[in-house]
Amino acid sequence: MKTGYAFKNCNVIYGEAGRGVDTHMTILIQDGLIQEIGKASDVAVPGHYQAIDVEGKYVMPGLINAHVHLFADGKPFTLSASEGLLDFAFHHLLDTRLGRSVLKKRMKRNALTALHSGVTTMRSVGEFLYTDVQLRDEIKANQFVGPNLLVSGYFLSVTGGHGAPYLALVGDSPWEARRNVRINVKNGVDLIKICVTGGVTDARTVGEAGRLQMTEEEVAAICEEAHKIGIRVAAHVESTEGVRIALKGGVDTIEHGAEMDEEIINLYQNNPRALKGYTALIPTLQAAYPSAKLDLSLTKVSETVKENSRRVYDSMLKGVRQAVEHGIQIGVGTDAAMPYVTHYDLWRELDHFMRQTKLNPRRIIEQVTKSNAEILGIDHLTGSIDIGKQADLIVLEQNPLDNIQALADTAMVMVRGNLIQTPSVTRIQAVDELLDLVWTIQE
């Protein structure tokens, strides 16, 4: 049996925009779950519980990052090596016993970095060699205390498509696409990630990032195959036409996204082929912004990457504003692992989102907790401070509703009732410096 805990003198933020902050609260935790929440005078603390006085601090649900990759940490990288070199590196370095073990250690380190920064749930959307499935299973088996992980295994892509061939299972027809869903499912994934258009990281020409790669028939076959066993489909999409095809095919989330028209707005809100009858948008603003807006001398990216990033960012931002305006369900993801996106500063994405949409802090906190849990289909387990939910919570020194940057200073983290009393994160100084610069110039 796990230790029982009593958090005393809490200022509680519940993860719901409609609920205010409750002060002088006691929260009891038992067997990894939230057992009781109430005014100090109404809650009796069992003598054998470990009491933690958090006077003056704020307790809120652990953060959920709905779009990450664990294989990298946010230091800049390029994929400009020749095909022969990449092929050699994959088969002779990565896909070996040693290679897989090194990769898994690095993924574990990134997952722990996220956890210590307050991210108690991560949805990983594209990894190599099913190392993500193994890591999730190690955490589930309590081999170490890690975040809740939802994993997708390989991307599903087309010949020559985004992530292919090393990060993706390739299929060129609805039936091949169905087979690839079945392969990922057999290997234990929680969701399916597909690439409907090209992407910035491996585009060789300007315009390739948003270029349509999958057909509606392929997307529909994938969604039908996944939905019949109740798992969701997340679609990487970086153009308006790509979003249309993905929505018509019935995906559950659009990752990144693009400018919408009326047909697209309606499909987000009411999508008969999606598992829950609607599709959510998970933008990743911070992932595109530095490469799109900063000088090449700072980011060291190629002219092609910069121009593709600029197009993707501008269109994604329009899509985000339209989603807010039309009440489309919006989640939060960062694309951590991509250049200049670390695993430890999710607050930057929230800050960016707020600046660009004028959404209030209560709404943004709800988005990164309760709404994300709903979108991922785990709201019965986590995403809010409620009796019976997993004890996935963070303790903050300052009130994030006053200043979202308060999320950068996590005093304690608890995941499934496991307490991390003094979280510590190893930061990447060069990346931080660039992101701080972005923060000062952003309008």
Ligand SMILES: [Zn+2]
């Ligand atoms: Zn991604």
